Amino acid sequence: MPLWGDLAAAISGKATVSELTMLLPSAARSPLPSPESGLNVGARRPRISSWRVPGLLVEPAAALDLLDVVDDIARLPAAAYEPGESLDGAPVPGTSLRYLAVVAANVRDMVRRGRILPQLVAEGDGYAARWRPVLTGADGTRFRELTAAMPPVCRAAGEERPSVHVLGELVAGLADAAVRQALPERLLGGHRPGTRSPLADRWIIALTGDDAFLPGVTAHAAEQLARPLNAWMSQAQRADGPFRVCFRLAEPPEPEATEPETTEQESTEQEATGPEPPTTEDGEAWQVEFALQGADDPSLYLPAEFLWAGETVPGLHGRPEETLLAGLGRAARLYPKIDEALRGTRPSGIRLDMAGAFYFLRHAAPLLQAAGFGVQLPAWAGKSRLGLKLTTRSQRSGPGAASDQGFGLGQLVNFRVDLAIGDETITEDQLAELVRLKVPLVRVRGRWVELDDRQLGAALRAVERRRSGEMTVAEVIQEVVHGGEEDLPMVVDADGLLGDLLSGEADRRLTPVATPVAFHGSLRPYQERGLSWLAFMSGIGLGAVLADDMGLGKTAQTLSLLLEERADGARPDPTLLVCPMSLLSNWQKEASRFAPSLDVYLHHGGSRLREEELAERVSRADLVLTTYGTALRDRGTLAGFTWGRIVCDEAQAIKNSAARQAQAVRSLPARTRLALTGTPVENHLAELWSIMEFCNPGLLGTAKAFRTRFQEPIERHGDEAATAALRRATGPFVLRRLKTDKTIISDLPDKLEMKIWCTLTPEQATLYQAVVEDMMGKITSSEGIERRGNVLAAMTKLKQVCNHPAHLLKDGSRLAGRSGKLARLEELAEEIVAEGDKALVFTQYAEFGTLLQPYLAAHLDRPVLWLHGGLPKAGRDALVERFQEDDEPMVFLLSLKAAGTGLNLTAANHVVHVDRWWNPAVENQATDRAFRIGQTKNVQVRKFICVGTLEERIDEMIERKKALAESVVGAGEDWIANLSTEELRELFRLSPEAVS
Structure with missing residues (x-):
């Protein structure tokens, strides 16, 4: 260990x-x-x-x-x-x-x-x-x-x-x-x-x-x-039977109106006098009723009066009244008031005065519920409480006034803070009456309200410093986040764009943006909606989190945003995009494919530009690509440029807010910020805080305040109020679409194929070049069958190098940190299982699968099955059955030869070809293990390719002749052996962009 x-x-x-x-x-x-x-x-x-x-x-x-x-x-x-x-x-x-x-x-x-x-x-x-x-x-x-x-x-x-x-x-x-x-x-x-x-x-x-x-x-x-x-x-453990004792708090009935009808003016005057006095009968109008309740079916409710009548209860062994008495005896240790009822012959409830009812609400009920007893409270319990109402109104003129183009976190709004019960404000006179009554429960305008000394004290202090004036939009949102002052919950009433943001109705302000003319391809409807949202958030100067599920096209939406901003010859400041090293090539290729008009500069590696040369190159660029590591190393240099936007791809890389690379990225100035991630929260809510802190610094308060207000209540206690408040505070800044959403699924193709571009590590590049030099010497000096064998051997060795050095060397050495392709596979597999999905991962080489299986299983802490030709039929069948029937997310590694045909693996909705067979027909047959009759999900197919190597060049050859690919490529890789020596030298050549 x-x-x-x-x-x-x-x-x-x-x-x-x-x-x-x-x-x-x-x-x-x-x-x-x-x-x-x-x-x-x-x-x-x-x-x-x-x-x-x-x-x-x-x-x-x-x-x-x-x-x-x-x-x-x-x-x-x-x-x-x-x-x-x-x-x-x-x-x-x-x-x-x-x-x-x-x-x-x-x-x-x-x-x-x-x-x-x-x-x-x-x-x-x-x-x-x-x-x-x-x-x-x-x-x-x-x-x-x-x-x-x-x-x-x-x-x-x-x-x-x-x-x-x-x-x-x-x-x-x-x-x-x-x-x-x-x-x-x-x-x-x-x-x-x-x-x-x-x-x-x-x-x-x-x-x-x-x-x-x-x-x-x-x-x-x-x-x-x-x-x-x-x-x-034993008595304490009996609470786990089919029935449990339940306690129901019943409020006193509303007093019947005995006064003659009043005029409208008299009614208004009465309403203004303050809260109605508490209603009681001889001080005891509240009731805690006893009952038995189904442990698995809470709707099965049997009042004590019913039980004492001698009725039988199906499913309950023994006499129901004995079960009731035994449960009441256990509950009396938590709520001693029950002892008074047990002194009678047929206890059915407890009569309480107002103070007793309040004690039951705040103290006894939580204890009883935590101990496994049923508790039923009035619908208003915990909701109708004294609070604050923050009313904001947009300024129409003057510095900081609202405008469609000038909205941002720094915009000023007029505000006023009032005391409120629910949505209704109360006057200072009404507050004084509540203080005078000194009771914990009062009926205010027909509804019961819980009060305690802390709330009343906080309310009095709020009245003394009742403020009105100006505050920024960021300060308003922070009030929403912090939820008011001390023990007073906050309600916000805002108008204009701020009101729409806080109410989740900002979508109605979106201006639909179609696929940009310069975009090579067509965005799907949900992607155009994403582009419209990104353009809207960027236009008003707010940071955003695009948290679409994996495979929904975050890259395409981001590139289309850059193209839209540059329509009609506009030249906005460049965008800096920071991503893991394994994704650099992917962004280069996708930009070249979808947005070739963008000027893209890759700032990475030992040969990257510096000082004046870098400044000149950045001034011409539309998009600058770099890695998290480079952003840390060049923090000071990058901070000196004027960035229109900073984008963090795979933004979970900055989930550790105290990590140096996260601090470096947050320190870079930009007009607006965008985080791209399919998993905004992987382990803890603190990760969401870190990502939001990048997008809109200070919006969620300090990390300590966030932990106290949201993280601990939600993670430890499942606090629904805190969850709702966090959703309300972050919702305006996060766009999250899931593949399971019917409106999204209808937009997706049945099978979405994509290429994943990987780079080599320096170790891989050194091995690759050594293999090329060694094998080209053998190929040049050989003929006929011997030459053919050397070509195929070179192919095999180079593909093994692209997979992992340990695959070529067969030395049992460690796997971590030595292969760009393995790093990308780890990231992808983590995201797949985190989303609760299953994946098929095909490899051409059984020995590579044998290396991958224990490594991925340890890294993911999830099942990683491995099917290869050496398994007997019973073993194969058992693996297939487990993969199809087990609900747990998992990865199924398969040898392409052993599992490329004949299997039904429709439980998977991801297919990864980690190394290529270079025969479209063979790869499609393997993909069809998941994409076949019985598949109810959309299948995402990813083909890994190492950029700047023979893998990319063979892929280009196949793409150029796609219509005839099957006849050109034949049944495997034999066709490559017929290429000339110069063609082979060009095919095997290692390009500079291949190395990370």
């Missing part, structure tokens, strides 16, 4: 060095490296084997401290997840460690909510005082989710055991340690009892002591103490 040494340092010696027996994926002579290592030993058929490996045994308390640190690192915007990356010099937590951190965070949350019980457990040869979690209700659901998500390595120690058993032991140990940290003081005062003292006293002391073990306990004494404790735990 690559992090063991660092773990030892992190826990400051609180671990024991040991050897563990672990079940690990293995090659013939050693276990395979862990996924985070990025290494690969090229195992032909990985299998699970038992190994003795060094390890650290960590006590639960020390493990909790360590996992708390891991959890903090993983949730920071600076978190990095790629193999080999580091965070300020520290190791990056691996998948399994991040999983354990999530488990630990859930355990701490359970302890905070009191979801634990003390127990006496057998341990070794004696007994110990331990705390154990109560996994029912929402906690039980979460436990099952964590069980399903457990990485295999977490259950690799010792004998193979089910995940549920491993997680159960882990949660139990962490829960015990978490309680002891939370309760450092003794539960029982006085002197520590000795071994002759009552076991119960010794047990209570041990629940918070450093040593939980209880020496000298007899089996009989232990059984006497454990019996009631076990019964207590």
Whole structure:
């Protein structure tokens, strides 16, 4: 495990060095490296084997401290997840460690909510005082989710055991340690009892002591103490039956109107006097009703009165009233008010005064719900609260006034802040009346409103500093993001373009933009809508995120935007596009194909221009292409130019906001910014913050504020209000279209084919040139069959170099970081499985597939199946069945010869030809494993080509003769052997653009 040494340092010696027996994926002579290592030993058929490996045994308390640190690192915007990356010099937590951190965070949350019980457990040869979690209700659901998500390595120690058993032991140990940290003081005062003292006293002391073990306990004494404790735990666990106790809060009825009808003027005067006084009957008009509710079907609701009438309940074993009483007894520990009802003979509910109803709303109801009980609250609960209303109006004249061309984050608007309940504002006099009443629930204009001292205090402070004046559009949006002040939610009422943006109705302001005349091809309708949106956002000076699904044409839409801006001879400032190195060639080729009129300059590599030469070249360019690494190295130089736009492709590359390359890209000035990504959020919401910070700096506030306001509430607690607020704040700046959207699918072809242009690494280029020189010497000096054999051998070697140096050298060396084609395949496979899709990856070479399978499986942490000619029929059938039937996203590697025909693999909607057969008929047959009868999705086909190599030149030859391709190319590559020596030399030549 690559992090063991660092773990030892992190826990400051609180671990024991040991050897563990672990079940690990293995090659013939050693276990395979862990996924985070990025290494690969090229195992032909990985299998699970038992190994003795060094390890650290960590006590639960020390493990909790360590996992708390891991959890903090993983949730920071600076978190990095790629193999080999580091965070300020520290190791990056691996998948399994991040999983354990999530488990630990859930355990701490359970302890905070009191979801634990003390127990006496057998341990070794004696007994110990331990705390154990109560996994029912929402906690039980979460436990099952964590069980399903457990990485295999977490259950690799010792004998193979089910995940549920491993997680159960882990949660139990962490829960015990978490309680002891939370309760450092003794539960029982006085002197520590000795071994002759009552076991119960010794047990209570041990629940918070450093040593939980209880020496000298007899089996009989232990059984006497454990019996009631076990019964207590059993009762707590019963909440997972087919029915659960449910509590429904019923509000008092509206008072009947007894006054004579009033005139319109009198009605207006009454309304202006303030809120209606609270309505009660003798102080007790609220009711908490008891019932049984179906655990799986909440609509099955049986009131207590129905149960006491002696009615039978299908599916419920025993008498329903006994189930009700048992549940009420358990709930009374969380909500003691229930004890009053249990003193009666047939409890059916509790009568409450207003303060009691408010306590139930704010305190008891969340506790009961978290413990697995049903809770039903009035529809207004949590919604009708005192808040702020921000009203903005566009300025019609003067500096900063709104205009269709001048709108931007810096535009000034007039604003006013009012107090409000829902959409209705209230006056200061009405607020004063609320303060005077000093009640937590009041009926205001026919609706109940929750109030507390914090809200009223915040409201009074807001009134004292009630502001009106001017603010910028950016400040208005930030008010939306932060959601108001203190405990007062914010409602925004804006007019004009700002109002349309915040309400999600800006589309009606879009001016339709057709496919530019200079664009070679036709944009599909949804792509023209994307172009219109990009032009609109750019025109008003706002940054944007084009987050279309993979394959929907983000590149074409971006190029068409540049062409549209340059229509009629316009010469806007150049666009700087930053992308991963593996995509540089792709952008060059796509620009040449779709937008040949654009002047494109590639700023990359050791020969790139500098100083005056660079300035002159940039001044002539429409589009400047560079990589994230070059942008970091040339940060100062690039910052000196006037950019009309900066585009980040594969913008997840800047998801780590603290990484130097992300900081470098954000520091470059531009009139507007555009992020292109199919996965705006891969692991954490902090990644969305980082991308939005690039597009519109400062819009979402600081990283710390974003984490508090959105990330923690959404990721840890599934907060729907925070989710809605984040969607409202970011929605205007993100265009997201999915392939599953019916309006998009109808626009797509059944089969979309595209070429993926890859570059060689310097190592590949050196090997490639060496092979060319060696093989051309042999070809020149040979004739006939021997020459033919040398040509085909040269072809094979050069294609192997294009795949990976290890494919040619066959030395079992590492794979990571040595092949441009492999880097692009990794990125593509990650995106495919992240979208929940499946892919077929064809290779001409079985030995290359054998190298790829364990490497991709470790890198993706997803199934990577491998079908080749050496598999027996039963093995092939099993792989096909798993791929077709298993719902999990995965990659299926296939040997082109073994799987190019005959198989039905319609579960895939992506096909990748990682190396080419150069026979369109053969490649189409392989593609048709997915694109055939039974396929219900659109199939995206990608053909990898190394630019500047024989792969590109053969592709050009096929394209020139496409109509006759099948007859020209024949059944394979034999036709190449008939080329002249000069033709071969030109075919094999390595061009400068081939090397990254």
